[in-house]
Amino acid sequence: MSAEEPTGAMVEGEDTSLLIVDDDKPFLTRLARAMETRGFAVETAESVEEAVAKARARPPAYAVVDMRLGDGNGLDVVAAIREKRDDSRTIILTGYGNIATAVTAVKLGAVDYLSKPADADDVFAALTRTSGERAAPPENPMSADRVRWEHIQRVYEMCDRNVSETARRLNMHRRTLQRILAKRAPR
Incomplete structure (x- = not known):
């Protein structure tokens, strides 16, 4: 830094x-x-x-x-x-x-x-930054893995961070979801 x-x-x-x-x-x-x-x-x-x-x-x-x-x-x-x-x-x-x-x-x-x-x-x-200013757009678009991870995170937040409910809504095994949530975001 x-x-x-x-x-x-x-x-x-x-x-x-x-x-x-x-x-x-x-x-x-x-x-x-x-x-x-x-x-x-x-x-x-x-x-x-x-x-x-x-x-x-x-x-x-x-x-x-x-x-x-x-x-x-x-x-x-x-x-x-x-x-x-x-x-x-x-x-x-x-x-x-x-x-x-x-x-x-x-x-x-x-x-x-x-x-x-x-x-x-x-x-x-x-x-x-003033309210009218916009941040510059990112230079690199998200990868497919990152888009998937983002979707999982969005559903997780919608379910108030309830792993079981999130897994049910995503039709995913709870342990698999827990492993995904424990990892860092893909690039």
């Missing part, structure tokens, strides 16, 4: 509070340092519990939240932030990107969804 040197862009505005939530300590430290050099007042959290407590005490103007944390789901943090401050610009950052969770994150109030590895420039651009 080329997070150390900013590209010259700085955050503007009165409230530059930023909450970064990730359980990967080295990544969290690098991203926090990079965002501080870009003008943010950074606070960090390594768990859902810690992040929700910080969000309720001092709701941030900006937030970067990892989807999968050791003690739960980052979407709970997004919901807690939105509960206290509906103008907060929150993005989800994850190594397990899929369409279903991206849609859920946006419905809960996230403004963007980035897949890891994302560098500080990507995070900064997502946080500061």
Whole structure:
């Protein structure tokens, strides 16, 4: 991650509070340092519990939240932030990107969804993008395996993450589905 040197862009505005939530300590430290050099007042959290407590005490103007944390789901943090401050610009950052969770994150109030590895420039651009701006389209289309994986994830989310119900709807054995869900997304 080329997070150390900013590209010259700085955050503007009165409230530059930023909450970064990730359980990967080295990544969290690098991203926090990079965002501080870009003008943010950074606070960090390594768990859902810690992040929700910080969000309720001092709701941030900006937030970067990892989807999968050791003690739960980052979407709970997004919901807690939105509960206290509906103008907060929150993005989800994850190594397990899929369409279903991206849609859920946006419905809960996230403004963007980035897949890891994302560098500080990507995070900064997502946080500061105006509502009229659009992100550049991806250079490589999804593979057939990725499309299948995305469909499974979408049904899984529709079933409120119930493996048995998802397997029934997909006409798939439950153990097979569990193995698929435990793996990383195909490229």
